[in-house]
Every structure is written in structure tokens, then in C-alpha cells.
Amino acid sequence: MRIATWNVNSIRSRIDRVEAWLERSDVDVLAIQETKATDAQFPFDRLQALGYEVAHHGLNHWNGVAIVSRVGISDVTPSFPDAPAWGDPPVVEARALTATCGGVKVTSVYVPNGRQIKDPHMVYKLEWLAQLRRQAQLSVDAGETAAIMGDWNIAPQDEDVWSMEYYLDKSHVSPGERAAFQGILDAGFVDVVRPHTSEPGTFTYWDYTRLAFQKRRGMRIDFILGTPAFAARVAGAAIDREERKGKGASDHAPVVVQLED
DNA sequence: ATGGTAGTATGACTA
Numbered sequence: 001m002r003i004a005t006w007n008v009n010s011i012r013s014r015i016d017r018v019e020a021w022l023e024r025s026d027v028d029v030l031a032i033q034e035t036k037a038t039d040a041q042f043p044f045d046r047l048q049a050l051g052y053e054v055a056h057h058g059l060n061h062w063n064g065v066a067i068v069s070r071v072g073i074s075d076v077t078p079s080f081p082d083a084p085a086w087g088d089p090p091v092v093e094a095r096a097l098t099a100t101c102g103g104v105k106v107t108s109v110y111v112p113n114g115r116q117i118k119d120p121h122m123v124y125k126l127e128w129l130a131q132l133r134r135q136a137q138l139s140v141d142a143g144e145t146a147a148i149m150g151d152w153n154i155a156p157q158d159e160d161v162w163s164m165e166y167y168l169d170k171s172h173v174s175p176g177e178r179a180a181f182q183g184i185l186d187a188g189f190v191d192v193v194r195p196h197t198s199e200p201g202t203f204t205y206w207d208y209t210r211l212a213f214q215k216r217r218g219m220r221i222d223f224i225l226g227t228p229a230f231a232a233r234v235a236g237a238a239i240d241r242e243e244r245k246g247k248g249a250s251d252h253a254p255v256v257v258q259l260e261d
Numbered sequence: 262a263t264g265g266t267a268g269t270a271t272g273a274c275t276a
Contacts, residue, residue: 009268009276010268010269012268012269013267013269034268034276036268060269061268061269061270062275113275113276115275207265207266208265208268208276209265209266210264210265211265251266251267251276
């Protein structure tokens with residue numbers, strides 16, 4: 001079974017690319033982030049025509065997460081217990097979606113950006129991750145075959161950004177964010193992709209501006225974290241940076257894991 | 262040089 005995650009930055013503007021990528025990548029399950037759509041706007045028919053079942057959680061034109069699967073999809077659950085709210089009035093945003101696909105409990109996450117070190121959105125980000133950690137701990141303790149995958153908006157290690165000097169005092173690399181990410185690992189989850197993609201300069205995201213992709217100025221912020229039961233089945237992993245190339249690309253590349261049966 | 266580009270309910274905000 002092949003399982004992947006991809007921040008597509010709008011499913012409506014990216015649907016041709018997503019369709020083409022699903023056809024050539026041969027993935028069975030894809031967790032999508034930033035659909036930027038409501039259910040009414042989501043192109044369910046296009047993905048269903050390729051043989052995938054689709055679960056989507058989108059409230060408006062911001063955020064939005066989905067899971068598409070051709071190995072079955074059940075127990076679909078939007079968000080997670082005690083997820084904090086954001087905005088005025090405060091709303092629990094569409095940033096997480098869980099479903100069971102082919103015997104694996106998959107959670108698609110779009111972690112809040114944080115914006116700046118001293119920004120209310122950073123407080124929201126850290127609280128969101130603290131609550132996610134609680135769920136992660138329950139999942140590990142229950143012995144589940146589960147993965148939390150998506151855009152974490154955190155570069156956990158210095159080598160996960162093209163320049164620490166550039167990111168000094170910016171979000172994504174701060175001690176607080178890294179501690180929050182480490183919290184998920186401390187709960188027992190494992191980064192199952194890094195061991196297979198350890199080459200220096202391996203990133204999953206490149207800013208649209210300043211020719212960042214061409215200059216190889218990226219960040220590794222998209223991760224597939226699995227429970228020990230999930231990690232034990234991982235046979236390989238890859239980051240499809242080819243998908244970042246050309247006109248109409250998302251600013252994120254898909255991340256893929258191969259699971260043994 | 263708070264620029265650049267891409268997305269959206271687009272002349273305003275998010276990433």
C-alpha cells in the first residue's frame with residue numbers, strides 16, 4: 001500500500017495536477033491539505049472517476065483537509081477533541097480529518113502557520129499542537145496502526161531550512177514550535193520519511209517568491225508521523241520534488257510512503 | 262529594497 005500527503009494550495013486550481021499525479025504515483029491513500037473549498041466547491045466527481053473515495057472537511061475558502069482512498073474509507077471524523085478555535089467569533093477551523101483506510105487510521109493535518117514568533121496565531125498554533133499531542137498519545141497507547149500526516153508548518157531541525165540565518169527570529173524554527181513537534185514524537189510517533197530522505201537540502205516546500213525553488217531555498221515542513229505499529233510496516237519513502245516544477249505547481253511537494261502488506 | 266508570487270469570498274488578506 002502506498003500512502004501520501006500533499007498540501008495542494010487549492011483543490012480547485014490544482015485538480016488537473018492532482019488527477020495526473022494520482023494516476024502516475026499509484027498511491028492508494030492521499031491526505032490533502034489546503035483544499036480552500038467548501039464541500040459544495042470540492043471536485044468529488046473528478047477523484048471518484050479515478051476510483052477513489054473521498055472524505056473532505058472544508059468550511060470556507062481557508063484551510064480545508066481531505067483524504068482520498070481506493071482501499072476503503074470509514075470512521076470519517078472531522079477535527080479532533082479539544083481542538084482550539086480561532087477568529088472572531090472563535091471557530092474550530094477545518095485543519096484536521098481522520099479516517100480509516102485499508103486498516104490504517106489516517107489523519108490529515110494542516111497545522112496553524114503561527115505567522116510570527118510574537119503573534120496570537122503562534123499561541124493558537126502551540127495550543128493546537130498540544131491538543132493534537134493528547135490524541136497522539138491515546139493512539140499510541142491503544143496500539144493503533146495510525147499516521148498523522150500533513151503540513152506541520154515546523155522545520156524541526158536546522159538542516160530542514162535552506163538557511164538558519166534567514167529564518168532566525170522567524171516562525172517555523174523557534175524552540176517553542178520545535179518543542180511542540182517533539183511532543184508528538186515523545187508521544188511515540190515516528191518520522192517514517194526522514195530515514196529514507198536524509199540527503200542534505202531535502203525539502204518539501206519552496207516559497208513561490210524570489211525563485212526559491214530554482215535556488216533550492218526550501219523547508220522540510222511536511223511530515224508523515226506514524227505509530228510504532230505503522231512505522232514497522234514502512235518499506236520506503238520519497239519526496240516528489242518533480243511535482244514542484246513547472247507552471248501551476250503547488251508550493252509543496254507530495255510526500256509518499258510505501259507500506260508492506 | 263516589507264520587495265517577490267499565488268491563492269481566495271480579490272483593491273485585502275493568507276501563506
